[in-house]
Amino acid sequence: MRLQRICLLQLLCMLVLCLSAYQSAAKESGAQTLSAVTKPVAAPAFELMDLDGRPHKLADYLGKVVVLNFWATWCPPCREEMPSMQRGWEKVRDEDIVFLGVNVGEDADTVFLFLADYSVDFPLLLDKDAKVIEEYPVTGLPTTYIIDAQGRITHRAVGGRAWDDDVLLDRLRALKSPK
C-alpha cells in the first residue's frame, strides 16, 4: 500500500514537471496569434521565380488564401517555423490554401543547401534584390501575411508560428468564405 502511494506520488510529480515544461516551452515559442489588419488592403503584386526557374505571380493565386512568408536561411526563427509550414501546407494543400515562402536576398544555391536539411515542397520564391519585400511593410524576418481569396492582406504575424496548428489553420479556412 505504501509502495503504491510512493509510486502514485512520483507519477504525480512527473506529470506536474511535464506540464510545467510544456507550458514553459509554449510560452517561449510565442502565442499562436494572427493579427487582423484593421482595413484590409490589396496585396502588392509581384512576380518571382521559384528554385526551378518557374515564374509565380501573386495574381495567379486569386481565389485562394495565400500564406506569404518572408524568410532567410540564416534567420533562426525562420528555420524553426519552416517544418511547421511544411506540415501545415500538407494539411491544407487540397483546400485552396497556398503557402509561398519568399526568400530575401539569397541565391538559389544557398536555398538548395538549406533544403538538404529541411524538406519543403511548397513554392520557395527568390527575392534576391529585396524588391518585393520593400513593397510590403516588413521590418523583421520572419513576417507572414495572410492574403484572402480576394487578394487583400487581412492578417499579419511577426516572428515564427506553428503553422500546423489546427486552430490557426481553421482561421485560414474561414478566409476562403468570408461572411
Place this chain on the structure above:
Amino acid sequence: MALSATCVQAEVTTGQDADAGLPYWELREPGMSVRLVQRHPDQTRGFFLARGFSREDVELIAQSCVFQTIFRNTAPATSSDSLEYDLKAWRVQAAGEPRSMQTREDWAKIWAERGIAKPARIAFEWALFPTRQSYNPGDYNWGMSVFGLPPDSHFDLALSWSQSGKTHAAVIPGIHCAADAPPILEVE
C-alpha cells in the same frame, strides 16, 4: 519618449543562453521580454564574411559589440496590447557620455560610403534588429543589435517601449560585450 516614461522595477536575469552557449541578459516585464545574447566577434566575422563583406569591412562590425536580440510581446493573445519601441530612444551607458545604438540606418550610410555590394547590404539590413517595430501579442523578432563599443566593454542599457498607451523605461545593468579572441600568430 523617455521623458514621460513610467520607470519600471526591472526584473533582469542573466545566465547562459541554451542555444548560443553564451551569456545573456534578459528583462521581463508584464507584456514584454527582451533578451540580449552575447555574440563573439568571430561569430560576427564568420556570418558577414559568408555574405560578401570584405575582411576590412567585417572588422568594423565585429569590433562594435554585437548582441543577438530577441524582443517579444508577451501580452495575452486575447488582449489588444500592441507594443512599440524605437532604438533611437535607447541609450548605451558606458564610460563617458551616453551614446545611441548603431541602427540599420546608421550602417546604411557607412556601407554606401564604402561602396558595399547590394547583396551584402541586403543581408546586413535584414540581419540587424529593426530600428522601430510594432508587435501585437504573440509577435517577436530576432536580430543583431550593435552597441558601438570595443570588445570586452561593459555597459548599461537604458531602454524604453510603449504598450497600451503607456511608455515604460528600464535599465539593464552590467551588460558585457564579448572579448575578442587573441590574434592567431603568423610564423614563417
